[in-house]
Amino acid sequence: MVIHYNSNTKEPYLRLPEPHANIILTPHRPNSLNETSSALVEILNDPRVALRLQRTPYPYLSSDGEQWAKANCKDQEGILSALREELEEPGNTAVQKDTGNVPHHGRPFVDISPFTCIREVLKIDPGTGTPVEDILIGDIRLARSSFDEYPEGSEERSLAQKGNDELLAGDENIVWSLADFLAPSHHGRGIMTLAVRTIIHDWAIPRMNVRRLKSWAFEDNEGSLRVFEKNNFIRGHTLKDWALVTESRGGGKKSIVLMEWTGEDDDE
Numbered sequence: 001m002v003i004h005y006n007s008n009t010k011e012p013y014l015r016l017p018e019p020h021a022n023i024i025l026t027p028h029r030p031n032s033l034n035e036t037s038s039a040l041v042e043i044l045n046d047p048r049v050a051l052r053l054q055r056t057p058y059p060y061l062s063s064d065g066e067q068w069a070k071a072n073c074k075d076q077e078g079i080l081s082a083l084r085e086e087l088e089e090p091g092n093t094a095v096q097k098d099t100g101n102v103p104h105h106g107r108p109f110v111d112i113s114p115f116t117c118i119r120e121v122l123k124i125d126p127g128t129g130t131p132v133e134d135i136l137i138g139d140i141r142l143a144r145s146s147f148d149e150y151p152e153g154s155e156e157r158s159l160a161q162k163g164n165d166e167l168l169a170g171d172e173n174i175v176w177s178l179a180d181f182l183a184p185s186h187h188g189r190g191i192m193t194l195a196v197r198t199i200i201h202d203w204a205i206p207r208m209n210v211r212r213l214k215s216w217a218f219e220d221n222e223g224s225l226r227v228f229e230k231n232n233f234i235r236g237h238t239l240k241d242w243a244l245v246t247e248s249r250g251g252g253k254k255s256i257v258l259m260e261w262t263g264e265d266d267d268e
């Protein structure tokens with residue numbers, strides 16, 4: 001596991017492996033709210049993305065993007081200051097290494113991944129290899145599961161959510177979900193397959209002790225289902241006419257496919 005650190009901007013980040021080492025996963029940036037918002041407006045108003053998602057506003061306004069970016073900055077503040085402190089420890093130059101499935105140097109497991117922004121690096125510092133210019137091209141996030149396999153509004157769903165939400169950070173019984181999207185300009189190049197791999201292996205397992213991940217995708221979203229499968233998720237039941245589709249996306253209900261990962265086949 002490697003966490004990179006941009007000591008100029010004091011930003012920790014993850015980097016995808018080759019052939020996508022020009023793609024990094026970063027936190028949200030409090031001083032780039034406008035840039036973030038305009039990238040999100042462009043990506044999330046594109047039907048190739050919007051119609052595959054259930055919960056993002058559509059149409060997606062600048063005010064949605066600004067609020068989202070601000071809320072993310074606030075949520076990520078605490079873990080970022082802890083990480084900066086850790087990465088700036090004497091002897092810890094630019095890169096922090098870890099061996100895997102144990103709390104890092106006795107540090108407690110955390111409950112959040114701050115590496116939610118997928119960015120393409122456009123320019124690096126030739127001396128240090130540090131990114132100096134990049135653009136936002138997508139989003140990848142872990143959250144406690146919302147148990148969409150239970151009917152919308154059902155008691156089963158709220159009980160499952162409540163029980164799961166009450167588990168303490170690092171509990172291996174927590175069921176997590178993973179959600180993602182990428183700008184259509186970058187689809188089909190293998191980027192999300194590696195982004196999912198990176199977030200699981202470089203952060204979720206070693207720092208959050210994530211052992212159970214459930215996700216779902218609309219039945220017709222073969223790209224997303226393949227990304228999960230290529231990361232050792234198992235294709236589960238298809239729930240017919242299940243997930244509510246907002247009126248702005250055409251209304252009605254769509255079938256979803258459940259995907260589950262237990263980490264068993266993953267070499268850590």
Ligand SMILES: CC(C)(COP(=O)(O)OP(=O)(O)OC[C@H]1O[C@@H](n2cnc3c(N)ncnc32)[C@H](O)[C@@H]1OP(=O)(O)O)[C@@H](O)C(=O)NCCC(=O)NCCS
Nearest residue numbers: 049052181182187188189190191192193217222223224226
């Ligand atoms: C789904 C999404 C994240 C996939 O990201 P990506 O970087 O384009 O995916 P990859 O390039 O890593 O592709 C992984 C696999 O899916 C396949 N794939 C990708 N897009 C596909 C599509 N539209 N139709 C069929 N297969 C597709 C690829 O061929 C590859 O499989 P292979 O290696 O067996 O050939 C991206 O298309 C996206 O953002 N879509 C809109 C939002 C979305 O659907 N989010 C997920 C909601 S559950």
